[in-house]
Amino acid sequence: xxxxxxxxxxxxxxxxxxxxxxxxxxxxxxxxxxxxxxxxxxxxxxxxxxxxxxxxxxxxxxxxxxxxxxxxxxxxxxxxxxxxxxxxxxxxxxxxxxxxxxxxxxxxxxxxxxxxxxxxxxxxxxxxxxxxxxxxxxxxxxxxxxxxxxxxxxxxxxxxxxxxxxxxxxxxxxxxxxxxxxxxxxxxxxxxxxxxxxxxxxxxxxxxxxxxxxxxxxxxxx
Amino acid sequence: xxxxxxxxxxxxxxxxxxxxxxxxxxxxxxxxxxxxxxxxxxxxxxxxxxxxxxxxxxxxxxxxxxxxxxxxxxxxxxxxxxxxxxxxxxxxxxxxxxxxxxxxxxxxxxxxxxxxxxxxxxxxxxxxxxxxxxxxxxxxxxxxxxxxxxxxxxxxxxxxxxxxxxxxxxxxxxxxxxxxxxxxxxxxxxxxxxxxxxxxxxxxxxxxxxxxxxxxxxxxxx
Numbered sequence: 001x002x003x004x005x006x007x008x009x010x011x012x013x014x015x016x017x018x019x020x021x022x023x024x025x026x027x028x029x030x031x032x033x034x035x036x037x038x039x040x041x042x043x044x045x046x047x048x049x050x051x052x053x054x055x056x057x058x059x060x061x062x063x064x065x066x067x068x069x070x071x072x073x074x075x076x077x078x079x080x081x082x083x084x085x086x087x088x089x090x091x092x093x094x095x096x097x098x099x100x101x102x103x104x105x106x107x108x109x110x111x112x113x114x115x116x117x118x119x120x121x122x123x124x125x126x127x128x129x130x131x132x133x134x135x136x137x138x139x140x141x142x143x144x145x146x147x148x149x150x151x152x153x154x155x156x157x158x159x160x161x162x163x164x165x166x167x168x169x170x171x172x173x174x175x176x177x178x179x180x181x182x183x184x185x186x187x188x189x190x191x192x193x194x195x196x197x198x199x200x201x202x203x204x205x206x207x208x209x210x211x212x213x214x215x216x217x218x219x220x221x222x
Numbered sequence: 223x224x225x226x227x228x229x230x231x232x233x234x235x236x237x238x239x240x241x242x243x244x245x246x247x248x249x250x251x252x253x254x255x256x257x258x259x260x261x262x263x264x265x266x267x268x269x270x271x272x273x274x275x276x277x278x279x280x281x282x283x284x285x286x287x288x289x290x291x292x293x294x295x296x297x298x299x300x301x302x303x304x305x306x307x308x309x310x311x312x313x314x315x316x317x318x319x320x321x322x323x324x325x326x327x328x329x330x331x332x333x334x335x336x337x338x339x340x341x342x343x344x345x346x347x348x349x350x351x352x353x354x355x356x357x358x359x360x361x362x363x364x365x366x367x368x369x370x371x372x373x374x375x376x377x378x379x380x381x382x383x384x385x386x387x388x389x390x391x392x393x394x395x396x397x398x399x400x401x402x403x404x405x406x407x408x409x410x411x412x413x414x415x416x417x418x419x420x421x422x423x424x425x426x427x428x429x430x431x432x433x434x435x436x437x438x439x440x441x442x443x444x
Contacts, residue, residue, distance in 0.1 A: 008363075008394035012352070015389050018289055025402030030286035032404040033366060033391050035318055036413035036423065037283065038257045060282045061259065062294055063379040064252035067240055072284055072292075096257055099426055103438050110432035121434070130234070141230075144255060150378055156371060156385060157285040163378060167237050169255050172230035180243060180250030181416045184257050190426065191258035191413050194403045196441065197428045201258065201413065201421035204321055209418070210332035212343070216325055219418065 031057075032194035039192040041105055041124070042071070043093035043135045044085035051126060051135050053118035054082040055108050057192050059094065067166040068149070069094065072159050081114055086162060090148045091133040095140035096189040102198045104139075130168070141187045143170040177222045181206075253279075254416035261414040263327055263346070264293070265315035265357045266307035273348060273357050275340035276304040277330050279414055281316065289388040290371070291316065294381050303336055308384060312370045313355040317362035318411040324420045326361075352390065363409045365392040399444045403428075 018026055038059035045051040056079070058072040073083045086092045097105045104122040112118060119126050125138035136143045146164035153160055175187045185201050192198050208217045240248055260281035267273040278301065280294040295305045308314045319327045326344040334340060341348050347360035358365045368386035375382055397409045407423050414420050430439045 008396050010363075010392050011395045011398070013391045013393075015288065015387070018388065018391075019287075021402060023287075026289075027286045028399075028402030029391075029404060030289040030388070031283055032402075032406060033289070033364065033388070033393070034281050034283050034291055034316070035260045035262060035364070035406050035411050036258055037260055040257060058282050058284075059256050060280050060292075060294060061253055061256050062280075062376065062381060063296070064249045065241075065245075065379075066237065067248075067252040067255070068379060069256055070282075070294075072282060074285070094256070102426060103429065106429045107432050107438060110434045110436075112434055116434075141232075142255065142257070150376075152374065152376070154284065154372075154374070154385070157287075157290060159284060161383070163376070165237070166240065166252070166255070169235045169240075169251075170232050171235075171255070173233045174230050176233070177250075180247030180254075181419065182251060182254040183419075184254060184415050185419075185421060189257050191423065193406050194428075196431070197403065197405075197407075198426045199407060199423035200426055201423055204324060204412065204420045204422055206416075206419045207325065207328045210329050212332045212334055212338075214332075216329060 028194055036191040036193050036199065039097055039190070041095040041097060041108065041137050041140065042082050043095060043137060044082050044089070045133070045135060046085050046088055050115065051117045051119050052081045052085055053108050053122065053124065053137070054079050055105050062163060068163055069146070069166065070161050070163045072161055074159050083160065083162065086148050087151060089133060092146045092148065092164065093134045093136045094144040094146055095137035096142040096184065096187065098141060098188040098190060099200060101139045102190060106196065132168070136170070141172055142182070142184060142189055179222060250416055258413040258415050258421065261319055261412070263317040263319060263330065263359050263362065264304050265317060265359060266304050266311070267355070267357060268307050268310055272337065273339045273341050274303045274307055275330050275344065275346065275359070276301050277327050284385060290385055291368070291388065292383050292385045294383055296381050305382065305384065308370050309373060311355060314368045314370065314386065315356045315358045316366040316368055317359035318364040318406065318409065320363060320410040320412060321422060323361045324412060328418065354390070358392070363394055364404070364406060364411060401444060403444070
């Protein structure tokens with residue numbers, strides 16, 4: 001640690017070569033080159049109370065005042081029901097994934113028919129609380145109640161950015177630090193890479209606020 | 223593993239309570255509740271070849287055909303130089319962070335003046351190659367050459383979504399799997415949570431493509 005290791009031999013792949021890949025190879029490659037992703041289970045239901053659960057690996061923090069998160073929906077059957085429910089009802093939940101439920105979470109990405117609830121087929125349990133319209137995943141340790149705010153069409157490739165506001169957060173009591181940091185590693189949340197690789201984490205450090213001409217220090221333990 | 227653990231006692235924080243937090247506490251909280259984030263170093267230079275390097279923790283995969291990535295820029299001094307350079311010159315690099323350089327990477331978030339290069343003050347080395355306009359981070363094991371495509375104003379909170387296309391990818395030869403998956407854990411890329419917490423990963427598994435009524439299997443080793 002601290003010493004510069006020799007790199008493995010570095011290779012180059014150009015855009016032309018990427019575009020010449022077989023489709024599934026390109027999808028694996030493009031999904032993995034950006035690094036680890038924010039992944040969660042999106043819980044929704046339509047007005048007839050038919051529930052839907054979808055794994056989404058494109059959750060992005062957009063703002064803190066108020067707290068806003070976005071996610072990208074690609075054209076396609078799997079996530080379409082979730083997007084329809086969000087727009088139709090205005091509410092959804094974001095549920096963190098942990099090692100105990102990562103297989104059930106991955107299974108929600110299968111192409112089920114509209115009338116089938118991924119809660120039923122995955123074995124994950126619905127949880128309703130505090131009169132919030134959308135269902136949470138009971139097995140999830142960190143759950144966000146979200147209100148739909150805006151849908152932005154990304155014309156460059158016909159995807160949709162959905163932006164929502166955090167209405168409430170549910171978290172394990174011992175995971176919130178006194179400076180406002182929610183320790184998602186302690187909450188056993190996991191990350192993913194590519195289309196199908198799931199990873200636990202090991203904290204390296206928390207660092208002090210960076211200022212010019214000032215040495216960084218560890219702020220652990222708080 | 224596999225068994226459902228009892229949760230720690232779960233607490234609720236509502237939007238009202240979040241909005242009543244002291245500003246820094248709210249920023250820590252809002253930045254951490256979404257889970258682990260995609261983090262990288264964005265390398266740019268202006269037309270006068272003054273370089274800039276900024277850590278960005280909102281990298282998001284937008285598409286595979288062609289490969290597109292987005293990132294969110296918040297209004298503010300730190301990231302503004304990077305955004306200006308991207309729009310002015312049309313090019314930037316995304317460089318993965320590893321344990322050997324996470325402190326230098328974090329230091330780039332300090333508010334340096336326009337004429338100061340974060341490459342110089344952080345001690346990270348610039349690398350130019352294949353006539354690409356923007357500088358890479360030499361210490362980074364996975365590097366993306368990006369062309370600016372589109373800037374979308376998110377009026378909901380005056381942030382900007384910048385979308386770019388991947389022109390080339392540099393990666394350690396032994397990290398690319400035959401199905402197109404780039405093993406970023408093997409490449410020692412790290413993830414972050416909140417504003418200042420850095421994490422290594424441990425793979426749990428890679429899972430087969432999910433289909434209705436079909437058991438998931440591990441696809442390791444490939």
